[in-house]
Amino acid sequence: MTPEQRKELELFSARMRRWVIEGVYNAKSGHPGGSLSCTDIICYLYNVILNVDSQNPSDPDRDRFVLSKGHCAPALYSALGLKGFFDVNEIKNLRKIGSFLQGHPCKAITPGIDMSTGSLGQGISTAVGMAMAGKLVDKKSYRVFSVLGDGEMQEGEVWEALMSAAHYKLDNLCAFLDYNGLQIDGKVDDVMSLGDIEAKAKAFGWETVVIDGHNFDEIESAYEAFKANQGSGKPFFVICKTHKGKGVSFMTDDPGWHGCAPKEEQYNIAVAELDAKIAELEG
Amino acid sequence: MGKMATREAYGRTLQEIGADEKVVVFDADLAGSTNTGRFKKDFPERFFDMGIAEANMVACAAGMATCGKTAFVSSFAMFATERACEQIRNSVCYPKLNVKVCASHAGITVGEDGASHQCLEDLSIMRSLPNMTVLCPADAASARMAVKAAYENDGPFYVRLARLATDSVYGEFGEDVDFTLGKAHMVKDGTDVTIIACGYMVEQAVEALNILESEGINARLLDMHTIKPIDKDAIIKASKETGCIVTCEEHSIIGGLGSAVAEVLVENAPCPMLRVGVKDQFGRSGTPAELMAYYHLTGADIADKAKKAIALKG
Numbered sequence: 092m093t094p095e096q097r098k099e100l101e102l103f104s105a106r107m108r109r110w111v112i113e114g115v116y117n118a119k120s121g122h123p124g125g126s127l128s129c130t131d132i133i134c135y136l137y138n139v140i141l142n143v144d145s146q147n148p149s150d151p152d153r154d155r156f157v158l159s160k161g162h163c164a165p166a167l168y169s170a171l172g173l174k175g176f177f178d179v180n181e182i183k184n185l186r187k188i189g190s191f192l193q194g195h196p197c198k199a200i201t202p203g204i205d206m207s208t209g210s211l212g213q214g215i216s217t218a219v220g221m222a223m224a225g226k227l228v229d230k231k232s233y234r235v236f237s238v239l240g241d242g243e244m245q246e247g248e249v250w251e252a253l254m255s256a257a258h259y260k261l262d263n264l265c266a267f268l269d270y271n272g273l274q275i276d277g278k279v280d281d282v283m284s285l286g287d288i289e290a291k292a293k294a295f296g297w298e299t300v301v302i303d304g305h306n307f308d309e310i311e312s313a314y315e316a317f318k319a320n321q322g323s324g325k326p327f328f329v330i331c332k333t334h335k336g337k338g339v340s341f342m343t344d345d346p347g348w349h350g351c352a353p354k355e356e357q358y359n360i361a362v363a364e365l366d367a368k369i370a371e372l373e374g
Numbered sequence: 375m376g377k378m379a380t381r382e383a384y385g386r387t388l389q390e391i392g393a394d395e396k397v398v399v400f401d402a403d404l405a406g407s408t409n410t411g412r413f414k415k416d417f418p419e420r421f422f423d424m425g426i427a428e429a430n431m432v433a434c435a436a437g438m439a440t441c442g443k444t445a446f447v448s449s450f451a452m453f454a455t456e457r458a459c460e461q462i463r464n465s466v467c468y469p470k471l472n473v474k475v476c477a478s479h480a481g482i483t484v485g486e487d488g489a490s491h492q493c494l495e496d497l498s499i500m501r502s503l504p505n506m507t508v509l510c511p512a513d514a515a516s517a518r519m520a521v522k523a524a525y526e527n528d529g530p531f532y533v534r535l536a537r538l539a540t541d542s543v544y545g546e547f548g549e550d551v552d553f554t555l556g557k558a559h560m561v562k563d564g565t566d567v568t569i570i571a572c573g574y575m576v577e578q579a580v581e582a583l584n585i586l587e588s589e590g591i592n593a594r595l596l597d598m599h600t601i602k603p604i605d606k607d608a609i610i611k612a613s614k615e616t617g618c619i620v621t622c623e624e625h626s627i628i629g630g631l632g633s634a635v636a637e638v639l640v641e642n643a644p645c646p647m648l649r650v651g652v653k654d655q656f657g658r659s660g661t662p663a664e665l666m667a668y669y670h671l672t673g674a675d676i677a678d679k680a681k682k683a684i685a686l687k688g
Contacts, residue, residue: 248433
């Protein structure tokens, strides 16, 4: 990755974060913490990985993306809006009556959404189904990507999905775990520890890597490893160490920002920080 | 005519429509029982056993449906509709996908396996989900038509299938019998009372017709194979023309066919109405025939209720 490419990605992420704050602030509700922790992963997906076309979002040969942690929809909407799937200004209407940007992703009404999610655990199962369709039925070359939350790993269905992806040898499937270590009630380790998540994913038959989920060079190396792994018959699990609320100083690593919108004063601070970051990267 | 279970009709119909490469079938380690094994034999590359993990199975089928497939999903009704209920709601009905949940072993006639496997709530639960169409065919011939309707029409379907081999009501399996989605099938016209039944209870209701006829009562019998969207016109017409109604279902009296009929009646054409069904209870082990008698679901029980309904007309 060249320094210019890295800077472009950082700028796109900063703009995504700015829209996450804008959306959640205007909605007066939503999930900023987790949206900000998976922003860099989603930024890399839509800028580098995904073979998708904003002008033809239902192309049957496109790569698929399922945001299994559907409550982090603001991050996904920001990427889709900035990539032209719809007018990015619609994010100001997030969660409002009449908007096509629902509190959690809705496939039926939002351009670019491959699956409705929000109920944790189901998204990764649907991604397995898409990967089965591509590899086993249609024999197409598209890939399927999904982002899961760490709290979501507590859902039993996730482990059913992991088991089935390995059983059907879905090496066209790549899951990113947004491992920020926090969930609504506090630290994941205090609420319900995941234990050695890498060993567990391996034991379920997945190939794994552990990366810094905010470092684009590391995200890229994980993506390269996924591509190299295709043909092995093993699905690919990327454990991304992240920080909840990343990019906004007072939200960082604070579980209180899981599902809470900033007040006006807090909004102004967050916007000032992110605008400064954008200006720095544009400069 | 020979007896055939609706689950067997399902498996045979899957073989018939399986030539369409859009058709994929999922099962949860019950392919022999649900009869999806028939499809597996003919089209192994489009059959997926998901193991004993119904929640993942339903959501996987939803994912595959987003890729243009028509996904049939089978297990016992108990596990398909209640274990995986929320997956059906959020991953199938909300995005309105082509997933057809065809579940066998519904109702009390599961028999000896007992209450844990006798699903008596599925119609109630599936009926309440937006975008879901709910079918409960009475015999093998109409089950084939129901499965084909699910295949031919877009969106989520629930098709309730039974374990027990039962008599034919419509004709032999394989005949293109009269079956219109959303339209009740009049098995027999009559003027004194209308019996509205679904599934295996249609056969019981035919027995009730014979009892009533011997007592000089001319009853109408409707097979309400489509529980949702329910045929309002046929219900209103029955109310106006026969003045009283009895519903019959091998299901809890809460939320199923009886409730659906009552909803139409009270808003459109109130008349005396009584329900035959399992009365807010769990099932138990026994032979199907013993259980039908134990829970008062026989033709004689229906005939009794019909006479009571007629008396209520005043």
